[in-house]
Amino acid sequence: MAEAVTPPRIRPHLGRDEWLMGGGLLVLALYLAVTLLIPLVIMLAKSLEDRQGVFVGLSNFAQYFSNPARSGAVGNSLWVSALATLIVIALAFGYAYALTRSCIPFQGLFRLVAMAPLLAPSLLSAIALIYLFGNQGIFKGWLFGESIYGPIGIVIGSVFWTFPHALIILITALSSADARLYEASESLGATRWRTFITVTLPGARYGLISATFVVFTLVITDFGVPKVIGGQFNMLATDIYKQVVGQQNFQMGAVVSLILLLPAVLAFFVERWAQTRQSSAVSSRAVHYQPKPRPGRDWALLGLVSVVAMLILGILGMAAFASLAKLWPYNLSLTLSHYDFSNADGGSWTSYGNSIRLALYTAFFGSLIVFAGAYLVEKSRVAQPLRTATHLLALIPMAVPGMVLGLAYIFFFNAPGNPLNFLYGSMTILVLATIAHFYTVSHLTALTALKQLDPEFESVSASLKTPFYRTFWRVTTPMCLPAILDIGIYFFINAMTTVSAVVFLYSPDTTLASVAVLNMDDAGDTAPAAAMAMLIVLTAGVVRLLHTGLSHWLHRHTQAWRR
Amino acid sequence: MKLSKLAQALWCAAAVAGFTTVVQAKTELLVYTAVEADELAGFKQAIEADYPDLDIKWVRDSTGIITAKLLAEKANPQADVVWGLAATSLKFLADQGYFQPYAPKGVEQLDPKYMDSAKPPVWVGQRAWIASLCFNTVEAEKLKLPKPTTWQDLTKPEFKGHVVMPNPNSSGTGFLDVSAWLQMWGEEKGWKFMDGLHQNIAQYTHSGSKPCKMAAAGEIPVGISFAYRGAQEKTKGAPIDVIAPSEGVGWDLEAFAITKGTKNLGAAKQLADWSVTRKANELYNQGYAVVAMPGVAKPVPNFPAGIANLMIKNNFEWAAQHREAILAEWAKRYDSKSEPKK
Numbered sequence: 075m076a077e078a079v080t081p082p083r084i085r086p087h088l089g090r091d092e093w094l095m096g097g098g099l100l101v102l103a104l105y106l107a108v109t110l111l112i113p114l115v116i117m118l119a120k121s122l123e124d125r126q127g128v129f130v131g132l133s134n135f136a137q138y139f140s141n142p143a144r145s146g147a148v149g150n151s152l153w154v155s156a157l158a159t160l161i162v163i164a165l166a167f168g169y170a171y172a173l174t175r176s177c178i179p180f181q182g183l184f185r186l187v188a189m190a191p192l193l194a195p196s197l198l199s200a201i202a203l204i205y206l207f208g209n210q211g212i213f214k215g216w217l218f219g220e221s222i223y224g225p226i227g228i229v230i231g232s233v234f235w236t237f238p239h240a241l242i243i244l245i246t247a248l249s250s251a252d253a254r255l256y257e258a259s260e261s262l263g264a265t266r267w268r269t270f271i272t273v274t275l276p277g278a279r280y281g282l283i284s285a286t287f288v289v290f291t292l293v294i295t296d297f298g299v300p301k302v303i304g305g306q307f308n309m310l311a312t313d314i315y316k317q318v319v320g321q322q323n324f325q326m327g328a329v330v331s332l333i334l335l336l337p338a339v340l341a342f343f344v345e346r347w348a349q350t351r352q353s354s355a356v357s358s359r360a361v362h363y364q365p366k367p368r369p370g371r372d373w374a375l376l377g378l379v380s381v382v383a384m385l386i387l388g389i390l391g392m393a394a395f396a397s398l399a400k401l402w403p404y405n406l407s408l409t410l411s412h413y414d415f416s417n418a419d420g421g422s423w424t425s426y427g428n429s430i431r432l433a434l435y436t437a438f439f440g441s442l443i444v445f446a447g448a449y450l451v452e453k454s455r456v457a458q459p460l461r462t463a464t465h466l467l468a469l470i471p472m473a474v475p476g477m478v479l480g481l482a483y484i485f486f487f488n489a490p491g492n493p494l495n496f497l498y499g500s501m502t503i504l505v506l507a508t509i510a511h512f513y514t515v516s517h518l519t520a521l522t523a524l525k526q527l528d529p530e531f532e533s534v535s536a537s538l539k540t541p542f543y544r545t546f547w548r549v550t551t552p553m554c555l556p557a558i559l560d561i562g563i564y565f566f567i568n569a570m571t572t573v574s575a576v577v578f579l580y581s582p583d584t585t586l587a588s589v590a591v592l593n594m595d596d597a598g599d600t601a602p603a604a605a606m607a608m609l610i611v612l613t614a615g616v617v618r619l620l621h622t623g624l625s626h627w628l629h630r631h632t633q634a635w636r637r
Numbered sequence: 638m639k640l641s642k643l644a645q646a647l648w649c650a651a652a653v654a655g656f657t658t659v660v661q662a663k664t665e666l667l668v669y670t671a672v673e674a675d676e677l678a679g680f681k682q683a684i685e686a687d688y689p690d691l692d693i694k695w696v697r698d699s700t701g702i703i704t705a706k707l708l709a710e711k712a713n714p715q716a717d718v719v720w721g722l723a724a725t726s727l728k729f730l731a732d733q734g735y736f737q738p739y740a741p742k743g744v745e746q747l748d749p750k751y752m753d754s755a756k757p758p759v760w761v762g763q764r765a766w767i768a769s770l771c772f773n774t775v776e777a778e779k780l781k782l783p784k785p786t787t788w789q790d791l792t793k794p795e796f797k798g799h800v801v802m803p804n805p806n807s808s809g810t811g812f813l814d815v816s817a818w819l820q821m822w823g824e825e826k827g828w829k830f831m832d833g834l835h836q837n838i839a840q841y842t843h844s845g846s847k848p849c850k851m852a853a854a855g856e857i858p859v860g861i862s863f864a865y866r867g868a869q870e871k872t873k874g875a876p877i878d879v880i881a882p883s884e885g886v887g888w889d890l891e892a893f894a895i896t897k898g899t900k901n902l903g904a905a906k907q908l909a910d911w912s913v914t915r916k917a918n919e920l921y922n923q924g925y926a927v928v929a930m931p932g933v934a935k936p937v938p939n940f941p942a943g944i945a946n947l948m949i950k951n952n953f954e955w956a957a958q959h960r961e962a963i964l965a966e967w968a969k970r971y972d973s974k975s976e977p978k979k
Contacts, residue, residue: 141965141968141969142969143968143969143972144968204856208856209855209856209857210854210855210856223839223840301843305840305841306804306840306841306972308972312807312843315807315843316804316806316807316843318705319699319701319702319705319807320701320804320805320806320807320808320809320843321806321961321964322701322704322705322708322726322729324705324708324709401873401874401875402854403854403855404775404855404874404875404876405874481705481709484706484709484710485709485712488709488710488712488713488715489712489713490712490713495713498715499715577698577702578702578705578706578709580696581696582667582694582695582696583694589698590674593674593697593698593699596699596844596846597673597674597675597846600850600854
């Protein structure tokens with residue numbers, strides 16, 4: 075830390091660079107304010123109003139907590155999320171460790187498989203889980219008479235879909251290490267365990283903490299899994315659904331949303347604390363760590379990775395089967411007829427095209443905004459309060475249920491006097507909402523990548539009188555290209571699969587495939603819904619493969635410094 | 638020669654086409670609806686055949702989402718017409734002054750119990766959406782369950798853990814059932830029935846069609862749902878019986894209303910006029926057994942026979958007034974038991 079915090083302060087170009095960076099930060103803060111903060115404040119302020127819009131202070135909160143059914147949801151949400159987080163982090167850390175620090179074969183394949191849950195709309199995994207463990211399920215007996223509808227289903231479903239989120243952050247955290255530290259540790263005679271505890275873990279600490287909070291918040295705010303498979307197990311997120319969609323009680327919905335924001339605020343402070351103890355893993359003098367084969371470790375890790383990969387493929391395979399079986403569970407002969415959407419939703423191919431457009435725009439503009447933003451937050455040395463504020467803003471979206479964001483956008487963008495009203499009902503508003511909705515994980519990925527670069531790069535270029543944007547463009551961006559691509563693909567895939575925010579914002583000209591999946595399932599067309607969802611999975615999968623090819627190429631051409 | 642003649646003809650046709658599009662600029666009508674997507678294409682075609690100037694643009698989603706969207710847009714409404722949405726939702730929005738009262742031409746031919754009592758009416762019903770049981774005969778045989786014919790049957794001990802119903806706090810269909818039981822039997826007996834039913838419920842779902850889907854897939858043998866969904870599942874081949882319990886069944890209407898302040902009032906009125914015609918009612922009848930115009934309805938395949946006679950005398954006013962209190966009481970009694978029972 076010492077060398078990182080006090081770079082030489084003699085900077086001839088200080089004035090211009092700082093103005094530019096400050097200006098950039100201001101633009102970013104304004105952008106986040108318009109697409110996130112102001113809509114949310116308008117929405118959450120409703121928690122202090124009654125249904126007629128009259129200010130009533132905290133009485134909604136009092137009413138909420140006086141109902142035992144409601145307050146029980148708080149405890150349920152907490153323990154289920156904590157349990158799921160524990161499982162995900164343990165598995166994802168082992169998996170990421172295997173992919174970055176061991177010599178197991180088929181690393182590329184395992185990486186692809188692990189990302190597969192990202193490709194699927196959450197409904198797909200829920201359908202698969204019911205077919206696997208439901209009352210007619212193939213492996214029903216494995217639950218020892220317990221029901222899949224309830225906490226068990228929620229935990230399994232949540233672990234499945236949040237696993238890749240944790241993995242992305244942990245792979246980024248583990249993929250750069252300074253080989254000199256390991257050599258030093260070895261030559262000092264430390265055991266492997268001790269090296270793990272004193273070198274590996276501290277190096278990945280920032281990633282671990284981020285991943286923990288990301289997963290915890292994702293689980294606690296997700297309503298998709300508990301809605302489909304949670305039975306009547308009460309959680310905060312399903313409570314929002316009941317209030318907003320069941321009863322159109324936005325005021326109570328706002329109350330629950332505010333309660334859900336607490337973990338994000340907590341995450342912010344813990345992360346700040348962790349950051350003060352974080353040192354850059356890759357100093358400008360670092361030598362990239364290269365794992366050597368070690369049979370015992372490699373076999374054990376291969377076992378772990380294979381089991382996890384098999385589970386993921388099993389769930390996806392079941393979903394694929396669901397889209398092909400004629401009439402579950404009474405007629406299991408296979409058919410492709412569910413892929414003919416002409417008798418389900420007429421516009422679904424148009425919707426599919428719209429979804430692809432949305433995904434492309436979101437990926438392009440999203441990664442641009444997020445990476446530039448993260449750079450300014452991490453590397454600029456000006457306007458400290460503005461940086462802190464921007465960073466806090468970037469962490470909020472993760473804790474905001476999509477439904478709340480969607481409604482907040484209606485209230486803000488559709489207000490009669492709003493000059494941005496022309497965006498309402500357009501593709502642009504869907505892009506803005508989707509970028510805002512998935513901002514946090516992208517921001518954290520970018521930050522994790524940026525934190526691994528020694529600030530000396532900036533100091534050196536400053537002393538060489540190079541303006542910061544040139545360093546940004548010629549050093550930082552190429553070094554972080556894999557992370558930028560990861561962010562792009564993350565946006566793309568989420569834009570393909572997301573429902574909760576955009577369901578309130580699409581117009582007749584911008585209907586989406588993911589919404590069609592939900593509606594088909596709602597209409598009782600489970601198999602066509604699974605089929606459409608598989609189509610989304612396949613599309614996202616193809617894009618994912620292209621991305622892997624591109625990453626490989628980039629790695630060879632820009633990441634020589636890691637070798 | 639021939640070629641040039643053809644070109645000339647094409648040219649003329651293009652000019653005429655261009656001319657007519659200029660003259661009859663179509664009016665785009667933004668219509669919010671909760672009608673199933675597969676029916677919408679047919680409705681659009683039929684409407685535009687009778688009113689060629691109209692260009693219907695649907696925004697379709699589930700009842701809860703559409704109602705929430707409408708309410709959130711209250712400050713600056715986007716929809717021109719709300720069409721095929723639950724009357725309960727329309728009433729809720731109407732009470733906030735969302736709609737423009739209008740008596741469509743020929744509305745007097747409809748059964749007055751299917752529309753708003755004000756003159757002119759704020760909303761007009763199209764067809765009824767009726768509660769029913771979906772009963773899986775294959776699973777019932779495995780479990781030796783008798784076929785239920787009344788609501789009270791469902792409280793018998795042999796049905797323990799074999800019944801699903803929608804949570805009224807998340808689903809309009811769930812509320813429709815609770816409201817019907819309370820209206821039929823009064824507060825005391827109604828709640829007592831639900832206490833008994835609760836003992837047998839395997840799970841409360843968040844959507845009204847889910848219980849019937851679960852029954853159709855054999856997850857749970859008995860689903861409390863609605864007749865349209867049951868008939869659809871049965872037609873698709875699911876081994877279920879669709880049953881209307883003999884004490885009486887709750888119902889709601891799919892109805893329409895014109896948004897106050899719409900820029901396309903004339904076009905909106907055309908759609909309203911079309912929606913009460915005999916032709917419209919015949920189309921409504923393709924999926925639903927009970928429609929607003931008397932004498933039109935023909936039996937719909939797989940609908941419970943005689944279901945129209947079992948529809949309770951539904952007091953929408955009473956249901957709307959007591960909704961919040963009923964939901965709170967329901968949540969207090971049944972929602973706090975969070976663990977699903979086996």
